[in-house]
Amino acid sequence: MATPDADGVYRFTYELAFTYSMYSPSNNTPVLYDVNSQKWIRLNSTLTSACNASNVITDDLDFALQDVNQFSGLHVRMISINGKIPGDTIVVPLGAEVEMNFKNRIGTRSLSVHVHGLDKMGLWYTDGVAFVQQCPIGPNSDYSYRFVADTAGTQFYHGHLSTEFGEGVMGGFLVKKTVEKTYDAQNNLMVMGREYYTLLQVFIQLLPVTNFFKGHWNHRHGGRIASRIRSIRQIFQTIERTLGS
Ligand SMILES: [Cu+2]
DSSP states (O other): OOOOOOTTTEEEEEEEEEEEEEEEETTTEEEEETTTTTTTEEEEEESOOOOTTTEEEOOOOOHHHTOOOOOOOOEEEEEETBBSEEEEEEEEEEOOOOEEEEEESEEEEEOOOEEOOOOOTTTTTSSOBBBTTOBBBBBOOOEEEEEEOOOEEEEEEOOOOOSSTTTOOOEEEEOSSSSEEEEEETTOOOOOOOHHHHHHHHHHHHHHHHHHHHHHHHHTTTTTHHHHHHHHHHHHHHHHHHOOO
8 A cells, every 4th residue: 555645645656758678778688588498588789799699698587687578578669657567556545635647758759647447526627538638748748647546446547648558558556445344145254355347347348449459550550459458467467466565
């Protein structure tokens, strides 16, 4: 669970910037995973060796891979949230006042962010659907969404202007009921470990969209929509890590 500031507001600051999947920023090198040998391969990114030369990483694998966004397993330019894809999972109590500040640092592009699953009652004009509910967050601009986390459950936030969702702008957003107790038929107190209903609903919504966009876009946007499905799976994993810690 996140900790609020002194004034009781839960604040999160996110810098959105370009990064690359299957790339290690700290080692400044692209990497590959070779399925046959089950080894990670660090590509030689200098011009001092043959173009196809590569080095197999045989030691210190954890260090080399600690900052690699694997995502689709392909080399794609992505948009990271504070260097990560997906962004950190937010966990706040039901009724929390939340402020999400986004710093758009993706070159000349604009974007917007929608928190999926919250009602955000009375705040339609700042709910993230660009050009319908708000102006996009312009290049090199900052924008804060301030709202009450009014809908309990497992929700998530994602980009909502063009393709930035499929490029990595997403993360889990958990709203926990901290006081409600649920009992089973034998009147035993149940401890809820997971609430997934919103994400499952999104899965169902996205599948036909995916098929539609595949035909139209795949030749230009190579796999980004398909990677959206993988993205949601990675949000699940991030949420599990957050809850498990
Ligand atoms: Cu959504």
